[in-house]
Amino acid sequence: MTRLRIAVQSKGRLSEGGMDLLKRCGLRFAYGRDKLHQRAENMPVDLMLVRDDDIPNFVASGACDYGIVGENVLREEQLAGGRTAELEIALRLGFATCRLKLAVPVEGEIRDLADLQGKAIATSYPGITRAYLATRGIDVEIVEMRGSVEVAPRLHIADAICDLVSSGATLQANGLKAIETVFESEAVLIRRKGVQAPETDSIARILMRRAEGVIASSQTKYIMLNAPKDRLDAIRALLPGADAPTIAQVAGRDDVVALHAVCRERVFWETLEALEKEGARAILVLPIEKMLA
Numbered sequence: 001m002t003r004l005r006i007a008v009q010s011k012g013r014l015s016e017g018g019m020d021l022l023k024r025c026g027l028r029f030a031y032g033r034d035k036l037h038q039r040a041e042n043m044p045v046d047l048m049l050v051r052d053d054d055i056p057n058f059v060a061s062g063a064c065d066y067g068i069v070g071e072n073v074l075r076e077e078q079l080a081g082g083r084t085a086e087l088e089i090a091l092r093l094g095f096a097t098c099r100l101k102l103a104v105p106v107e108g109e110i111r112d113l114a115d116l117q118g119k120a121i122a123t124s125y126p127g128i129t130r131a132y133l134a135t136r137g138i139d140v141e142i143v144e145m146r147g148s149v150e151v152a153p154r155l156h157i158a159d160a161i162c163d164l165v166s167s168g169a170t171l172q173a174n175g176l177k178a179i180e181t182v183f184e185s186e187a188v189l190i191r192r193k194g195v196q197a198p199e200t201d202s203i204a205r206i207l208m209r210r211a212e213g214v215i216a217s218s219q220t221k222y223i224m225l226n227a228p229k230d231r232l233d234a235i236r237a238l239l240p241g242a243d244a245p246t247i248a249q250v251a252g253r254d255d256v257v258a259l260h261a262v263c264r265e266r267v268f269w270e271t272l273e274a275l276e277k278e279g280a281r282a283i284l285v286l287p288i289e290k291m292l293a
């Protein structure tokens with residue numbers, strides 16, 4: 001039987017999230033010594049564990065059927081040309097969210113995009129950086145680096161950088177500040193455009209449907225709380241992405257109701273604090289393990 005081949009980063013920020021997603025879709029892997037290949041025990045699926053930069057080309061060439069990669073790497077490889085133009089995003093995976101940003105030394109003369117004219121910019125994403133600046137009429141020298149890009153200004157290798165930012169801690173630690181967001185990224189599932197191989201398409205469809213459910217449920221929570229009847233409208237307005245909550249009576253209380261709702265957006269501590277301020281009590285936030293809409 002033909003097995004579906006999925007390329008996953010072997011180690012790094014996408015490997016744990018990628019493996020976790022596939023396991024939550026029901027795939028089981030035997031513990032093996034092979035660090036480059038994992039065979040699912042219960043479905044006709046093989047994982048190829050590789051460097052993330054290679055994933056778009058592996059999928060484009062047909063060596064793998066699907067791949068889990070950062071959208072930033074997909075875009076960069078597509079700008080480099082070749083067969084990666086034939087790739088498409090099959091599913092947005094909602095993890096490894098980050099932004100590619102232009103950043104400059106805090107203590108320096110560069111303040112905005114126009115000041116970058118003629119300057120040297122260090123980056124691991126030469127294609128995206130050059131394309132972004134070119135459409136704004138800014139001509140720069142690109143200094144290509146494989147990693148640790150944030151050290152470039154301090155080493156006087158470059159005047160500015162274009163690198164991935166999540167919390168901003170790395171920029172801050174290196175005396176840099178962001179001046180422009182160039183690209184927003186998250187992990188994506190990619191495949192070749194067009195008709196998929198019939199032997200593997202049915203298993204791919206099952207996995208994609210399950211993955212959609214897993215992603216939706218990880219961003220969705222079940223909230224239960226008790227609300228003063230007269231604050232119900234204010235409390236409902238605070239619930240993120242909840243359209244039709246269940247309102248039930250609380251035994252022995254006329255002034256309080258129980259509210260149960262599925263929140264389809266992330267529930268932050270700030271939301272709970274705001275609910276509490278409106279008089280909500282006994283607030284429970286429960287994870288939803290699986291969800292099929």
Ligand SMILES: Nc1ncnc2c1ncn2[C@@H]1O[C@H](COP(=O)(O)OP(=O)(O)OP(=O)(O)O)[C@@H](O)[C@H]1O
Pocket residue numbers: 009010011012013014050051052053069070071072073096097098147164165166167185186187
């Ligand atoms: N700080 C971050 N927060 C969230 N996501 C990130 C962050 N840094 C990178 N990513 C995402 O994770 C992807 C992989 O990052 P990682 O640092 O593991 O890659 P790498 O160093 O290129 O690994 P490899 O050795 O496989 O080439 C990036 O392409 C990006 O999409």
Ligand SMILES: O=P(O)(O)OC[C@H]1O[C@H](OP(=O)(O)OP(=O)(O)O)[C@H](O)[C@@H]1O
Pocket residue numbers: 013147148149150163164165166167168169170171
């Ligand atoms: O804004 P922050 O939360 O500080 O994250 C940003 C950092 O994370 C990534 O590097 P990573 O830690 O993956 O190391 P690498 O560059 O060696 O891959 C990225 O290249 C930045 O350096």
Ligand SMILES: [Mg+2]
Pocket residue numbers: 051052053
């Ligand atoms: Mg890489």
